[in-house]
Amino acid sequence: MTQPHYLTIYLSIYLSRSKLKKISCSLGFSTITKYKIQIVNWRKIPIMRILLTGYPGVGKTTICRKVSEELRGEVTGFYTEEVRVNGTRIGFDIVTLGDNEQRGILARTVSQINGPKVGQYTVHVTDFETIAIPCLKAVGRQYLVVDEIGKMESFSQKFKQEIRKLFTEFDGDIIAIIPHSRGSPLPLVQEISELSNTEIIMVTKENRDSIPTQIINRIKNYS
Incomplete structure (x- = not known):
């Protein structure tokens, strides 16, 4: 089976009581062939x-x-x-x-x-x-x-x-x-x-x- 060049991992991190930040990371298995971090709706914590x-x-x-x-x-x-x-x-x-x-x-x-x-x-x-x-x-x-x-x-x-x-x-x-x-x-x-x-x-x-x-x-x- 051919090993894929990269794996996409989705992480959800709780940033506030009402919003989430999604980080999309593309990581290689043996080596990192592609790396990407996408931040959607970044927010400091906490909302006051x-x-x-x-x-x-x-x-x-x-x-x-x-x-x-x-x-x-x-x-x-x-x-x-x-x-x-x-x-x-x-x-x-x-x-x-x-x-x-x-x-x-x-x-x-x-x-x-x-x-x-x-x-x-x-x-x-x-x-x-x-x-x-x-x-x-x-x-x-x-x-x-x-x-x-x-x-x-x-x-x-x-x-x-x-x-x-x-x-x-x-x-x-x-x-x-x-x-x-x-x-x-x-x-x-x-x-x-x-x-x-x-x-x-x-x-x-x-x-x-x-x-x-x-x-x-x-x-x-x-x-």
Whole structure:
């Protein structure tokens, strides 16, 4: 029987909780006549899903912005920013990260639209979706920041659909903010919190200054 020139061996190596890397090796019997390694969908380990929570005003958005500034061209996503007039808060805007910053209305105290209400604020669902959904759909970088996955944002069915998809399928790290809940959490928050690779960090005045460095160090150690 003629000995084949090479043998193809397929190996599957577990790289993360959701992805596999396939290595195809062609090895000779007596000598290596052909050698090939093909890596499909390489991924560092592990994929991180970090959820920041804490009382309003404790510094969660500041943490996200500091992490985003450190990662620079490797991050995409958006954050929420207060809108104030003469020192009085009148609403919130959504602002995208990256070179081509975009801004849209999330909520206002005085509004001409008939949208859902959260306290004194009217949520501008369509305006929010105009900025947030293309941003989430176009994720092509290694890190995603979402500020936040809260009650206002959850009025958008499209937003909830994209978040579910990203938390289960996105082959990169996610850093997101969720509301601090004294009772039952929002259904979407409960759902993503129970994923096996999700970690929740409680932000306090005592630890808020150290958290950005901790997150960056963890990311760099697995890069």
